[in-house]
Amino acid sequence: MKKNHKILLYIAYTLVAIGCFLYFLFPSETFKGVVSDYLLKLLPDYQVQFDRLQPVLPLGLGFETVSVLQNDRKWLQIDRLNLTPQITSLWSPRKTINYRGRAYQGFLKGQMDINTSEKNARTDVSLKLADIQLSDIAYLQERLGRNVSGFLNADVDVVDSNGSKRSIKGRLDLADVRLELSNPIINIQEVLFNLVEAEFNVNRQVFSLRRLEAKGGQVEGSLTGTVMIRKPMGKSRLNLRGSFFPQEVLLAGIKDLLPGNLFKQQMGEKGVPIRIFGTVERPKFSFR
Numbered sequence: 001m002k003k004n005h006k007i008l009l010y011i012a013y014t015l016v017a018i019g020c021f022l023y024f025l026f027p028s029e030t031f032k033g034v035v036s037d038y039l040l041k042l043l044p045d046y047q048v049q050f051d052r053l054q055p056v057l058p059l060g061l062g063f064e065t066v067s068v069l070q071n072d073r074k075w076l077q078i079d080r081l082n083l084t085p086q087i088t089s090l091w092s093p094r095k096t097i098n099y100r101g102r103a104y105q106g107f108l109k110g111q112m113d114i115n116t117s118e119k120n121a122r123t124d125v126s127l128k129l130a131d132i133q134l135s136d137i138a139y140l141q142e143r144l145g146r147n148v149s150g151f152l153n154a155d156v157d158v159v160d161s162n163g164s165k166r167s168i169k170g171r172l173d174l175a176d177v178r179l180e181l182s183n184p185i186i187n188i189q190e191v192l193f194n195l196v197e198a199e200f201n202v203n204r205q206v207f208s209l210r211r212l213e214a215k216g217g218q219v220e221g222s223l224t225g226t227v228m229i230r231k232p233m234g235k236s237r238l239n240l241r242g243s244f245f246p247q248e249v250l251l252a253g254i255k256d257l258l259p260g261n262l263f264k265q266q267m268g269e270k271g272v273p274i275r276i277f278g279t280v281e282r283p284k285f286s287f288r
Contacts, residue, residue: 047072048066048067052064056082059084059087060083062080062082062083063081063082063083077104078102078103078108079102079103084100093116096111097114098111104133105131107131108127110125122159128154129155131152131153134150134152134177146181148179151175151176152172152173153174154173156168167202167203168203172196174193175194175196177193179193192217192218193216195215196215205230206227206229207227207228208226209224209240214244219246221242221244221245222243223276225242225276226239234280234281235281237277238279241276245272273288275287
């Protein structure tokens with residue numbers, strides 16, 4: 001019995017020693033080069049940079065301060081990201097990698113399935129976001145041209161076949177949203193939403209907004225439609241329709257701007273109808 005205990009202790013000691021050896025003497029710089037080359041081939045339109053790479057348990061790699069850039073502009077930053085492959089998938093054409101990380105004071109996790117078969121090359125990515133703070137996403141503020149804050153939770157699925165056929169679908173939940181107005185209207189500096197829910201998909205350069213609902217705050221309403229994606233993004237064409245109920249706080253702020261009770265006259269059981277058209281950089285609005 002004692003002999004068995006000694007054998008187990010020796011095995012445990014050996015495994016710990018090997019683990020410490022691999023952790024402290026891990027060739028980080030060599031692996032950084034290998035991973036960087038692989039990411040360049042996988043994502044040729046983006047530059048992926050990271051400060052540190054180290055082994056993690058269960059068997060995988062941990063990255064610190066991961067930055068994703070496009071044309072030298074930072075698109076995304078992740079504070080910490082752990083990648084853990086499913087060992088049994090390493091010997092098959094379809095490889096599965098689980099990931100988990102921290103970004104913008106929130107969390108992310110998901111799974112990536114990579115089919116390396118020449119005939120059916122395809123990548124499937126599932127992503128879950130929790131408690132992401134919008135105010136920390138510099139790229140979002142820059143693209144909107146105004147400050148926005150709130151908390152984001154999301155589920156997103158991406159399918160990429162041979163790099164040319166890509167589809168995205170997802171659901172977003174935003175809470176305590178504050179959107180600054182670029183040209184403040186009278187007494188309104190920002191618009192507040194308690195909760196915003198959205199479902200969307202992207203396919204063949206068409207962004208389809210299947211459902212958007214705003215609840216609580218200064219405005220309640222819904223919106224659906226499409227955005228024809230163009231380059232640059234500001235030239236994308238808008239075709240959105242819906243309705244909204246402006247709350248008393250909002251009406252009080254714009255009472256000197258609009259003639260009489262315009263919104264109240266337009267409002268039916270479903271609210272004030274609204275159409276948004278034009279381009280992203282120059283949107284136009286119609287309330288009928």
